Amino acid sequence: MAAEHQFDDDLLENLPLPTASFFVLFALAEGEKHGYRIMQDIRELSGGTFSVGPATLYTTIKKLSDQGLIRETSPSTEDRRRTYALAPAGRRLLEAEFRRQQQLLDLARRKKLLRVGEQK
């Protein structure tokens, strides 16, 4: 499934990612998770600055799933909740989003608008 690199320019047209899509993909980058875990991790990853409610979460999951960026995985036997994982295209899109953000930071540093290591 991974040999679709040529189409990354197609993926790039999705950038910049909407915040909810970005954080759902980001949360799934560590491994497969169920809905509530994704929600908790988004709050943690964003340092509490961004959170999604259940309907927003599943609206985003539905969109990403229809675009083939994430996929559903089999629920484990002890836990019947559906879990989600990044599809190869989703992983590449997330990487492209990080690269885009990196380029912006590099630009800001070159223009001396942001010092190296500055978080604000």
Add this chain to the structure above:
Amino acid sequence: MSRMYRAHCCLFDCLLSFQSDDLLARYGDEIRSVFRDELSDAWQEGATAVLRVWSDILTETIALATPRYLARLHILLAAGLLASGLTVAATLGFCTFGHSPVVHACSQKQSDPPTATSSSLIELPSGHRMFLECSGDPTVEPTVILANGRGLGTADAWALVQEKVPASIRTCSYDAIGAGQSDRVQEPHSIDQVVSEMHDLFQAARLKQPYVLVGASAGGILVRRYQQDYSHQVAGLVFVDSAHEEMEWRDAAISKQFDPNWDNPVSLRENGFLPDRQKLTWHADIPLIVLERAERPPCSAFPGLNQQQCDAINDQWHDFQVDLAGRSRYGQLRVIAGVGHRMHQQKPEAIADAIEDVVRQIRPESH
């Protein structure tokens, strides 16, 4: 506490009813379950946490539901205006309704050939169900099929193209297995499975043969594979900025970093790419139009490649399109100005024109 807890859940269910039916049908139970988990945790933290949960939920209900209700309001307003306009026109005698010997002052558009836009879930012999949507005259041949499963996933992706194809041509699109309204499967699909599902779908839906297959991006490889396996069913092809079977090893010759999987036999086989140095032998002397984007992707799309390698990759993409157009004696290459890889969204009319031209070659008596 449990009574209060249940009251919160009931209130949430009420608010949930403002969300779209589509979302609730697919994820309703999970959304409720996530809310219950969230509420239970907040309950233990205290009233502030519970208030924060409700604040988030009210905000999201308004944010998600408002656009849909506004859209409905627009439709109601438009229908109201139209009804008022017709009433005034009828009162003034410009128009009459129903059978009437009076000559109508308002012109009536000549009706198109009989058309039927239908969408349905088709059950395959495997038991999986696939969503299919067809438009245009159901009595004519060939059937144009906008292919999904590699390149594009859902019928929606082709919606703009399907709208532009004239009603005199039967055109169908579908959601690939694992996408949109079609059934989910757990494992990623190999190209052979996708081709087999396409065949099962077309048979089960009794689509009139022959077919004109349209494939975008990696979908180009998919429809060539279908044509190879079921050549008697396919009378014409349209490739929309198609990938090429030799792409992986030829790109790797420019830069090995381009795709680390370039020589992974499983990945190549599953996606329909050829192994190192193996040439494509596919050839089909049937009407074929190859559409190529004129806009090149920026080098930022190829991280790790220098300018020279990036130019070489782009030149090679053009060579692929030329090569594909040469694989039928009727092949034609059209470079479409002002569009990138998402031609199906940026210039759907270019694809609709190509479809019309291929269909015209197949049935020269029409038009």
